[in-house]
Amino acid sequence: MPFPTEAIESFITAGYPILYLISWEEERIENRLKFIGKKFYQGSLNFYTWSCTDGMRGEDGEVKGTQDVIQALDKVIDNNESGFYIFKDLHFFLNDPKLIRRLKDVYQKLRSSSLNSPPLGSDPRSQSPNTLFILSPSLILPYELEKEVAVIDVGLPDEDEVRMFFDSVLNSTSDKIRDSFTPELKEKSVRAILGLGASEMELALRRTFIGREKIDENELLDALLEEKAQLIRKSGTLEFVRTRVGLDGIGGLENLKEWLEIRALAFSPKAKEFGLDIPKGVLIMGISGCGKSLCAKAVATAWGLPLLRLELNQVYGGTFGSPEEVFRRAIKTVEAASPCVLWIDEIEAGITRSGEKASDSPASRIFGYFLTWMQEKEHPVFIAATANQIDLLPPEILRKGRFDEIFFVSLPSQKDRKEIFRIHLLSREKNPDSFDLDSLAKNTEGLSGAEIEQAVVSALFESFSKRKDLDNKELIIAASSIVPLSTTMREEISKLERWASNRAIKASK
Ligand SMILES: Nc1ncnc2c1ncn2[C@@H]1O[C@H](COP(=O)(O)OP(=O)(O)OP(=O)(O)O)[C@@H](O)[C@H]1O
Ligand SMILES: [Mg+2]
Structure with a gap:
């Protein structure tokens, strides 16, 4: 998002004396406001900043007796020169009735002084604006002030x-x-x-x-x-993931891979000219260890886009601020980094929290915000979300128009298992052609991709300790000693498969 210079100017020109700027970048906002002030009102403007530790400071230094926020506002009222007053910590005090009243007084005073300035449409330089800026990382505005204050959301630098x-x-x-x-x-x-x-x-x-x-x-x-x-x-909630796994590092899941390959070109300017919509995202659900997270990572590599992983659970932790603020900030960061892939792993854990069913809980508010953002987002952010327990997912998220597609990842077929063996042997410097991959695949029915990888890893340990080369026999022994999830969780898995049969597309052919 570009810096909202135009919005700020137009509010000032229209005579709005109090502007609330949402941003945590104090220095940048201060510099930009100075720039705007100098550009339009050429030297006739005074700049003041206020913080709860320094009080009010102008270009000539400290203004005496302004440590207290109410006193500082009194100074704004008494000052007859035109100026920009940038208040940094004011939002901390916004539950104080006296402060709210004082802000209303400021509004009246500055508004009447700006009404005395030249009429709208005349050269802005002939105006002498008196504007108070409230600078805060989140919007905390008592409803008593809603009429007096104009709010502008400042994004990260574009x-x-x-x-x-x-x-x-x-x-x-x-x-x-x-x-x-x-x-x-x-x-x-x-x-x-x-x-x-x-x-x-x-x-x-x-x-x-x-x-x-x-x-x-x-x-x-x-x-x-x-x-x-x-x-x-x-930031605590986002991780910038650097990965090398591409689509060729995934065994099976051809439908999903094809879908992703077709959409790889959608982020180019040519696609835009052609009239293609930017894909919104996929939801990949299914059995544990079958490559859901792997696919989310591979999308970014395949499309050559940065990958940002959002930890929804951390949003509620409280360590980094109120959940709403933390979430909003994460979204701003993601938008500024766009085009990018936003990876949300186990999305159900982040949006459905036990004991928080009340409609105004932070979780439900954030979920609502998230749904709206997903539907209306204008930035090219592709969401790759994964889910294990679909019964925990609220139906709204599955509705058409949110995700472009929902894929179901099930246990790998024999052909897929062969490919998965090949991938994991190759990634560990073993030549797959020196193994009987068909027999390996045949003998590992019911194993997930993660379990096949685990079999390769433990067979490698075994053969290394026996000081011999890895062979088929060692791999089969390792695989057969694994008790697969598909056995221990048979019922859950068939429930999942039944749910997916008419709601999701099979990721494998
Ligand atoms: N289809 C596959 N092809 C290649 N490797 C696979 C495949 N499926 C799983 N693996 C291996 O297993 C590891 C774990 O898989 P992944 O994390 O993607 O599973 P998941 O479906 O996200 O499971 P969970 O639900 O437990 O998070 C991967 O990093 C990869 O090494
Ligand atoms: Mg996973």
């Missing part, structure tokens, strides 16, 4: 803004570094850091440039992505 940051950081580096940036590398670097806040971005760039004499493309992009991974992890 590509254009990132490019600007990039140039300004680059300008402060050595000539050698600057010269080694081709336009292509610059674009790739910009894409790599999308999804971060402005100051995080600057930090990531500076850290990657430090100590470098010149730029090695792969190394630089890798370092930037690593910085981004670390910064995103700090």
Whole structure:
């Protein structure tokens, strides 16, 4: 989302004296507001910021006696010059009746002063706006103030803004570094850091440039992505997953793979010209260990998009803020990093929580927000969700229009098992052709992909300890010592299969 400069200007021009900006990026907002003020009102404007520790500060330093928020608002009322007043911690106090009243007074005062300014449509420079900005990471607005306050949601920097940051950081580096940036590398670097806040971005760039004499493309992009991974992890709910598994690392599941291959091109500008919709997402459900999470990861690799994993459970943890705020922030990050794949593993665990059935519980509010977002999202974010216990899923989420398709992943067929053996032998430096894959597949009926992998791993241990090469016999022994989930959970699995038979598409052919 671009910085909402136009929205801010139009509210100011229309005479809105109090604007509530939702963002946790204080420094960026301050800088942008200063920029807007200077651009439109050329030097005639005073800037003040207020925080609960520093009180009010203007360009000449501290304003005496403004530590208290009410006193600071009194100063705004008494001040007869035009100005931008940026209040940073005001939202913490918004349950105080005195403060609400004082804000109404501010509204009256600033509004009447702005009504005395030149009429609408005249040169904005001839106006002298007096505007109070409330800056807060989340929207906490008592209904008494709803009429007085205009709310603007500020997203994370978009590509254009990132490019600007990039140039300004680059300008402060050595000539050698600057010269080694081709336009292509610059674009790739910009894409790599999308999804971060402005100051995080600057930090990531500076850290990657430090100590470098010149730029090695792969190394630089890798370092930037690593910085981004670390910064995103700090948010607590999102993880930037870097994976190499592609669709060829999945045995079987041809229907699902074909579906994904066809849609791989949907993110190109050509597809847009052609009139293709960007796919919304898939829900992959089914038996444990059969490759659901694996598919979610493989989508991102196959489509060449970044993969962000959302931990819905952490959203409710409370460690990182109120659930609504944390969730909203995660969504903003995901949107800023788009086009990307958002992976939500075991979605049922995150949206259905025992004992929280009440309609206004955080879980149900977040679920509602999530559904609306899914349906209306404009950013190219593809959701790859997995679910094990479909009976816990609320029916709304299964409705058409939410996910493009629901796939059911069942136990691998004999042909699939052969392929899965091949994949896991190959990934462990063994030549699959030196094994009798047909007999292995035949003798492992009922085993899931994860269990086949486990058989390969333990057979490798056995043969290594016996100081001999891995062979068919060792693999069959390892496989037969596994008690498959399909035996221990026979009833659950057949229930799942019955449920899926007319609701979902089979992932395998
Ligand atoms: N079809 C498959 N092809 C190749 N490997 C597979 C396949 N299915 C499972 N595996 C192996 O098993 C591991 C575990 O599978 P995965 O995590 O995708 O299962 P899942 O369906 O998500 O299970 P759970 O419901 O328990 O989360 C994978 O990382 C992969 O190594
Ligand atoms: Mg899984």
